[in-house]
Amino acid sequence: MQITTSPSSSPASDERVAEILADPGFGKHFTDHMLTLEWTPEAGWHGGRIEAYGPLSLDPATAVLHYAQETFEGMKAYRHPDGSIWSFRPEANAARMVRSSHRLAFPELPVEDFVQAVDALVAADQRWVPTPDGGENALYLRPFMFASETFLGVRPAEHVTFMVIASPAGAYFKGGIKPVTLWLSEHLTRAGRGGMGAAKTGGNYAASLAAQREGMAKGCDQVVFLDATEGRYVEELGGMNLFFVHADGTIVTPETGTILEGITRASIIELAGHQGHKVEERRFSIDEWREGVASGAITEVFACGTAAVITPVGAVLSEHGEIAAAPGSEVTMALREELVGIQFGRAEDPFGWMHRIV
Template sequence: MQISTELSTSLVDDARLAEILANPGFGVHFTDHMLTAEWTPDAGWHDARITPYGPLTLDPATAVLHYAQETFEGMKAYRHADGSIWSFRPEANAARMVRSSHRLALPVLDTDDFVQAVHTLVEVDRRWVPDNTGEGEKSLYIRPFMFASEAFLGVRPAQHVTFMVICSPAGAYFKGGVKPVTLWLTEEYTRAARGGMGAAKTGGNYASSLVAQQEAMAEGCDQVVFLDAQEGRYVEELGGMNMYFVFDDGSIVTPETGTILEGITRSSIIELAGKMGHQVTERKFGIDEWRDGVTSGRITEIFACGTAAVVTPVGSLKWQGGEVPAPASTELTTKIRQALVDVQFGRAEDTFGWMRRIC
């Protein structure tokens, strides 16, 4: 991919940037530049460019506003102790965007072009990648996304598509230490069904989770748990995270994919836990198995994972008229989380070949 670069003439000054990076939050501040590329059936992907970060001008008839034809990814860049900057499994994000694009009838962006686009923008805005000291977990969150940018009203795949990458510095997800999240079991709403878009990373999946998340928060919970749409008995995922269940014999179960998002962190934990000596099984996992397993002590830990939080222990599960308490331990959860972030931040050897140096 040929990428042109127009550098901003109004960069955020060093003093203001230092303030932002000291307490970046999540998704609040954005870097000085953004990357854009266009696609049409005749020209394919073209006009890839880095320009100053700024608003988009869209026709009111832009297809994505009416038919939600879009996909996105979420990933991070990490600054290591020597000042170098690395990404974590960018090829996996590229491959997932390909799968999402097929499901949303969008053009495919090749893996090499995806990685090049992400890495080029991060290198241009490398001063925005936070430093970390001690056990710090600040990073640069990267949001590649693709949307139907043709101006038309009609239900068909768009003939003009735009791919973009923006970046935002991110602080540690947990301030003051990792804390278990309480979960609300929604028995009214589902997120995906067989043949649907559950395995695609597209905005509609997240939009459909919001009302259930509101319900969870109204019940004093942090996140919502979705069950399968067909039988309403199998655990699928949270609003934005995949799930793992640890048993008293050291084995681990995670809900099988097909109608849920195939998380990059999820697949990494399968490898990592296996290397740590734990058998990981992907299968259907019933809500009754969760309730009974915690009550009997067979399930000793439950955790969730995703790009933002990495790994978080799960506390109690609540539903209308009932509650099951938090499992007894977070020991393995803590070990897995620490092992993963140590690889990402360069504090441990990357024996999996997951990290890619950007600059």
Template structure:
């Protein structure tokens, strides 16, 4: 893929950038440039370009606005102490976007082109990658949208893939602490054959009302059960779950109707290296409640790109509460090991890191 670059003539100046990187927040400040490439049946992927960051001009009939044909990814670039910049398993993000694209009836962007697009944007905007202190990073958002102006219900014949980026601070501003969870029995994310395994905005939109419910109940996040029986734990609003038993076993809900998290799969490999057997299977809410009450479940943690790994505290539902697990020892060990690999403080025995600059 040949990528043209048009440098911005109104880049954020060094003094303002220093202020932003000192306290970037999350998803608030965008870098100076963005990547775009388009697709049509006749031309395939074409017009790959990096241009100054700016608004999109859209016809009111643009398909994505009406039928939500869109997918996206979330990933990060990390600056190491020597100044180099690396991404974490970008080819896995590319493969997941291909799976999401298949489910949303999109053309599939080749893995090499996906990685090249991310690399080039990070190179052009490398000054936006913060120093590693406080687990700062550059959050990267690849996305694909249906950009044909057409009101018929069919796959779009004009598709646009873009990459934007935003510096991100630590997920836990006041230090890592267990998240409290609310169990929703009214709302579900997706059923068998649905879009639960695709990273598409509709899945996140469907979680928002349940997340509001969780916050109203004094909780940090919401837990979703399966849509068919309302019995089996699936995932949180934006994170996967792990349950640690007192005999060393670890269980994580099986995929199929939940997102195949890249952090999730990395942790499975990491736990194997630590000598733990990981079971991917259906996991009932009763097994959760009984396990923490009896002490058989000693730790629970959640994982995702933004938080990396976070310990889970108590679980609440209408009329009851399960206590927080007794420990977070393995949780914090896994978290530290993963973060150390990402920032180059530990040996990357898995070959996960990809150097950009």
């Protein structure tokens, strides 16, 4: 794939970059450049270019603004102790975008082109990749695809734009890792059978926001959704997958189909097996959660995602009472330590997950 580069005429100064990297936050600052590809039925994918980061000019009739035909990914670039820069399982993100594209009636961006595009932007803006200094600062990467055709008919768009932008990100937990408190959404659901729950599309996140607002009003950090059919089975949080550690060492995670197949989730399943745990993917009810914690059968609960990596889960609040926090975090933190160690080059990578960019 051909990608041209037009360097920004007004890049941030080295002093400004250093200032931002010292306290990047999350999603607040963006690098000097962005990458764009376009697709039409006649030309296929074309027009690959890296240019100065800046606003987009969209016609009011641009299809994505009306029909939400959009997908995205979330991943990170990590600077290792020797100064090299790596990404974590980028081909898995690329494959998930292919699956999301099928569900959203988009053209397929080949895996190798996705990886090349992400690598090209990171290489162009490599000075924005933080030095972790023993922490977890990294460069967050946001590839996304949207219907850019100017057309108000309801059909798959015939002009599609794929872009990659990047934003330096600090550790998700400032001041140490703390269990998140959850709100149980008993009236609102995020996705149902045959829907878009397994696609990484903005509509799934929009569907979580009303429940998230409800939970925040109750003092909770995140919301947990139940299945849309019976309202009994745990699915996922607004932006993270769930795991339940049992006293015998078995780990259970809700099965996929209506939930997002997280890259971190898949990695934990493999990593937990490597650490000697039996991992089950199956339906898991809210009653099993409640009764398991009460009886001591469930000793730990944790959530995972790209931003937070792995976080312990505390209490679950609802209109009908509370599920107490599981007492432990030993398995949770062991998994977290090894996974973060692999990502930042501080631990061996026996799975071949890391991909060198620079």
